[in-house]
Amino acid sequence: xxxxxxxxxxxxxxxxxxxxxxxxxxxxxxxxxxxxxxxxxxxxxxxxxxxxxxxxxxxxxxxxxxxxxxxxxxxxxxxxxxxxxxxxxxxxxxxxxxxxxxxxxxxxxxxxxxxxxxxxxxxxxxxxxxxxxxxxxxxxxxxxxxxxxxxxxxxxxxxxxxxxxxxxxxxxxxxxxxxxxxxxxxxxxxxxxxxxxxxxxxxxxxxxxxxxxxxxxxxxxxxxxxxxxxxxxxxxxxxxxxxxxxxxxxxxxxxxxxxxxxxxxxxxxxxxxxxxxxxxxxxxxxxxxxxxxxxxxxxxxxxxxxxxxxxxxxxxxxxxxxxxxxxxxxxxxxxxxxxxxxxxxxxxxxxxxxxxxxxxxxxxxxxxxxxxxxxxxxxxxxxxxxxxxxxxxxxxxxxxxxxxxxxxxxxxxxxxxxxxxxxxxxxxxxxxxxxxxxxxxxxxxxxxxxxxxxx
Numbered sequence: 001x002x003x004x005x006x007x008x009x010x011x012x013x014x015x016x017x018x019x020x021x022x023x024x025x026x027x028x029x030x031x032x033x034x035x036x037x038x039x040x041x042x043x044x045x046x047x048x049x050x051x052x053x054x055x056x057x058x059x060x061x062x063x064x065x066x067x068x069x070x071x072x073x074x075x076x077x078x079x080x081x082x083x084x085x086x087x088x089x090x091x092x093x094x095x096x097x098x099x100x101x102x103x104x105x106x107x108x109x110x111x112x113x114x115x116x117x118x119x120x121x122x123x124x125x126x127x128x129x130x131x132x133x134x135x136x137x138x139x140x141x142x143x144x145x146x147x148x149x150x151x152x153x154x155x156x157x158x159x160x161x162x163x164x165x166x167x168x169x170x171x172x173x174x175x176x177x178x179x180x181x182x183x184x185x186x187x188x189x190x191x192x193x194x195x196x197x198x199x200x201x202x203x204x205x206x207x208x209x210x211x212x213x214x215x216x217x218x219x220x221x222x223x224x225x226x227x228x229x230x231x232x233x234x235x236x237x238x239x240x241x242x243x244x245x246x247x248x249x250x251x252x253x254x255x256x257x258x259x260x261x262x263x264x265x266x267x268x269x270x271x272x273x274x275x276x277x278x279x280x281x282x283x284x285x286x287x288x289x290x291x292x293x294x295x296x297x298x299x300x301x302x303x304x305x306x307x308x309x310x311x312x313x314x315x316x317x318x319x320x321x322x323x324x325x326x327x328x329x330x331x332x333x334x335x336x337x338x339x340x341x342x343x344x345x346x347x348x349x350x351x352x353x354x355x356x357x358x359x360x361x362x363x364x365x366x367x368x369x370x371x372x373x374x375x376x377x378x379x380x381x382x383x384x385x386x387x388x389x390x391x392x393x394x395x396x397x398x399x400x401x402x403x404x405x406x407x408x409x410x411x412x413x414x415x416x417x418x419x420x421x422x423x424x425x426x427x428x429x430x431x432x433x434x435x436x437x438x439x440x441x442x443x444x445x446x447x448x449x450x451x452x453x454x455x
Contacts, residue, residue, distance in 0.1 A: 005029060007082035009089045015096040019043055022071060026078040029085040040068050054336055058109035066111040076112050088124040088319060095130055106336040119330040124319035126342040133285035138252060139351035147183035148207040149174035152194035152214035152227045154234035162215050170213040177309040194228045196237055200245055204253050213261040223277045239277040247284040256349055260291040278341050287344035288318045296337040300329050316349040391435030399435035406436040
């Protein structure tokens with residue numbers, strides 16, 4: 001079993017007849033037996049939460065959520081056990097408790113110390129949305145990642161008293177934030193329009209990261225995004241329609257991470273955010289969605305986004321990158337507004353264990369290099385294969401492919417008086433010694449006395 005590098009704390013909320021219940025589960029890094037507390041009834045009253053005072057809101061929410069002594073003491077004990085390793089905290093809300101999605105969980109504080117739970121670099125905080133999508137998520141290697149940056153600036157935004165979106169500046173910031181990840185763009189000067197069809201067409205060609213900057217509002221029927229039409233004017237796009245079209249893409253065409261920079265793209269605090277855009281994207285199978293709840297300031301975005309992608313480029317750990325980015329704006333009044341909906345168990349954007357695929361041009365260049373540098377040996381008519389017999393010293397010039405093992409053996413022999421080689425019958429132990437190790441040892445130390453004695 002692969003050792004977990006972070007501790008996990010799940011806060012699972014459900015609906016009861018009288019209100020809500022909270023169950024807790026904790027798994028310490030390196031262990032495989034979780035500690036659990038069954039659901040305990042709690043009392044959450046949104047009316048008591050002061051949405052204009054983040055500290056007061058967070059402390060009141062904590063007192064409501066962890067009001068039971070057993071829940072409060074367990075939280076303190078488990079956070080102490082997690083000290084020294086990162087702690088992933090996930091908010092899990094059952095479908096029957098959808099009213100809790102409207103709460104600003106990113107304001108939550110420690111019920112004992114009053115300290116924020118979401119602004120530490122060592123606390124990876126996210127929401128886990130329920131999803132019926134069972135399509136597999138295939139991560140690509142880092143070197144194969146691609147991105148799509150979209151900035152929608154319809155020419156008639158002023159008719160709704162909305163400020164113009166500086167598409168060129170938004171795209172420039174996106175590209176700077178993406179760093180080494182190659183990207184295509186929509187909406188900026190010289191690029192195609194930021195239409196829904198153009199966006200979907202580019203995603204079909206492959207994009208692991210989608211950054212979308214546009215105006216968005218909450219309405220009685222759900223969120224609406226203001227994209228562009230082909231004539232440059234406003235295309236009012238219901239989030240539900242966007243999600244439906246995106247869900248029709250093949251699993252391999254879905255972005256692994258979607259970043260929504262539109263105002264209120266995660267839903268207003270006083271609205272049911274499960275009907276909002278960000279969570280709906282996670283529902284259809286997008287592994288990670290980063291959205292903004294409320295009207296986040298441009299100053300916060302300008303600091304937050306570059307840090308987020310810089311950290312993401314380090315190891316691909318999405319929730320860790322968010323924690324560092326939020327910590328960088330912790331003094332801002334709206335540091336709580338970025339919200340991460342994370343369905344991925346690993347939380348990774350890419351898979352370092354997957355072998356990188358090479359393009360046709362790269363393969364052709366490799367073939368050219370081999371042709372230019374390969375020095376073929378003269379063929380004397382001897383068969384290079386010895387059949388079922390092992391390779392001997394005289395076959396050393398025909399024995400290849402085990403150079404790394406030979407080097408390791410040479411190093412170990414110098415450090416130890418005895419080295420044992422074990423392996424199943426026919427795996428090549430004798431050939432490794434006779435045609436690899438002994439010739440290399442003689443070549444490196446002329447006075448070395450070598451020989452083989454079959455049992």
